[in-house]
Amino acid sequence: MGETKEGEEKGLQFQKFPEKGFLDYIRATSSKDGFLRFDSASRSFFFGRRSQIKAISSNPSTPDSTANTNNGGRHFLVPFIRNLKWETLFTYCMNWVKHPMNIALLIWLFFVATCSIALFLLMTGLLNHTIQKNSDRKQWTEILNQILNALFTIMCLYQHPKICHHLVLLCRYGSKDIVQLRSTYCKNGTRRPHERAHMMFVVILLQITCLSQYGLCALYWAFTSNTRPDLPQILFIALGTSSPIIAAVYKLFGPLGRNNKSEIGEVLQQNYEVVSVENELNQYNKRVIVASPEWAGGLLDCWDDNTVFFLSFFCTFCLFGWNMERLGFGNMYVHVTTFILLCCAPALVFSITALNIYNDTIRYLVEMAGIVLCLLGLLYGGFWRIQMRRRFKLPGNGFCYGFLALSDFIQWLFCWSCSLAQEVRTVNLYDVEKDGFCAKESEDGFCAKESEDGSEIVLTPLPRENVAGAVIINLGLDLEEGSHCSTEKGVDLGMINGRREQEVDEVVRNEMMRPPVRALMEEQNEVQAKCLIVVG
Structure with missing residues (x-):
């Protein structure tokens, strides 16, 4: 009884992994060692021996076991297969179908499947009663082969530029190239041992797939069904079929898709470094972000x-x-x-x-x-x-x-x-x-910024190196008369020369500690010129 409980608890543990993707709805992520440690009592429970099932279900201290032995013990507990969540799977599929590229892929698959099924029926003789003449059957076989060849050639042409670009990135292998390649080929975009060689292997297989399809296409276009050589045709079909399968399996289950023990810590470390760099850049980046951008003119402008x-x-x-x-x-x-x-x-x-x-x-x-x-x-x-x-x-x-x-x-x-x-x-x-x-930076160091009510565009100064801020003074207002000026942080007095240096310094110090006055803001909006930066 104790062994049975322990085996059942182990089985339940395999079903508590979080969802990560589409494959996790169908298969569990249990390890081979955990499955091999599954004891004999649990295996006998898996094969449905009624004596042990009754012993488990009669124990009131194991409610989970009774929940899994309904219908007289005919419900099997499979420790390495997760129960399908149909609602979540349906939502995932609907979101996948909404993508325009996936819709195009489904249409392409529909025509490929239709032609393949028809070709299979012709080659197996299931359509002999419908198409009685042998010459007609050969003609339709050639038509379906030509259409399938065109469909696969089109798909290879669409995907080949991206594959060639990845090959160039692997040969160049700069810092930015590594990040882009990892996000495409490595699981979770993390670093893998000897990743460049593994990614090169996958990319070469994909290149072989495209080149094999081009060679097969040349055979179908240059020769008729009677004169077409069989050996090159079989070779190209074998390479074009096996290469993408090997590449997909190697990418998913090989070193690029294998879980590392320190993968979680590495992902957290990379995210921390990225966030730190972004925060550091944002501290020095004082550019004005446009919250609600607009199109530059209408469609017909x-x-x-x-x-x-x-x-x-x-x-x-x-x-x-x-x-x-x-x-x-x-x-x-x-x-x-x-x-x-x-x-x-x-x-x-x-x-x-x-x-x-x-x-x-x-x-x-x-x-x-x-x-x-x-x-x-x-x-x-x-x-x-x-x-x-x-x-x-x-x-x-x-x-x-x-x-x-x-x-x-x-x-x-x-x-x-x-x-x-x-x-x-x-x-x-x-x-x-x-x-x-x-906001776009102008040649004079101004950038456009929307006002709070969105009614007008105000020119504000961009930050300069080794400058704490800038002073904005309205036209028509004289510093000597004690006019106010609005400022963001302050001013580097080394940038100001002449006899107004002391006056500007005094105004800046006063304005840094004073919030803007509503009357002053209304007065500034009535001035014809927007603003003036005092820099010299």
């Missing part, structure tokens, strides 16, 4: 900046990639290459595929699919417009029945140059920080 408008129309891809990089959304060359492939590759790939399909209806549908996919490639810009609007808290346009994301997609789909020009003008208006916009 293209002539506000003629240069930006012409570049957005004639050099859409380059301007888009440059704007994304300065917003902090990734490498410029990756965005440019991916955008070009999204808008051009489908027409090329599906047109060549249609030439190898000897069926007029299917050929026409494949060509039309390529054209439609090229047009839908503009939605790539709409996706990143959504990310820009959400990160920097820009207002949305709800003309599509209040759906902001749908409005962004529609704007890019039907007026891509106007949307891109508006985004570039907006970034030109502000200075980009990590997760927000700051």
